[in-house]
Amino acid sequence: MSINLEKGQRISLEKDGGGILQKVVVGLGWDVADGGPDIDCDASAILCGSNGKITDKKDIVFYNNKNHPSGSVYSTGDNLTGEGEGDDEQLIVDLAKVPAKYEKIVFVVTIYEASKRKQDFGQINNAFIRIVDGGTSKEIMKYSLSEKYPGKTAMIFGELYRKDGGWKFTAIGQATEDGAISEMASRFM
């Protein structure tokens, strides 16, 4: 059964009935509030070492760098509008293949050309991150933003991190004013 996480909560990622997960789908979704113009959110996965930093720009996986060199994380592509229910962008993580030097994978969402288009998280509804078992397609957990963030143009949604030989996920929900993926990524450099 899927668990609804609150901001700050963490869970262990396990298969239904226990056991280690091989592959997960990290889905992110959003809708435009009140019939406003399209908003192009971009989801990224940032692979960090034990110091919480990236070692290479290729450790940021998103629509413009779809495949991590290790083959363990990839992006299914760029959604420009957020139209429709369900996942609008997805990052696939092959947990078993993540090289040992990476301790955590942070999932962030930025708004493309937010300042030029004068867009922010105050104009977004139903933003969420969820994790699905890639083997069974069953949802493991979902974290939905419970409030709006006017003036905020990016969101650190959560992170997967290694713990006791497995993986845990924390719902972070930290809104920022970063204008682009490069700005967000500089937090991890």
Ligand SMILES: [Ca+2]
């Ligand atoms: Ca996008």
Ligand SMILES: [Ca+2]
């Ligand atoms: Ca949507």
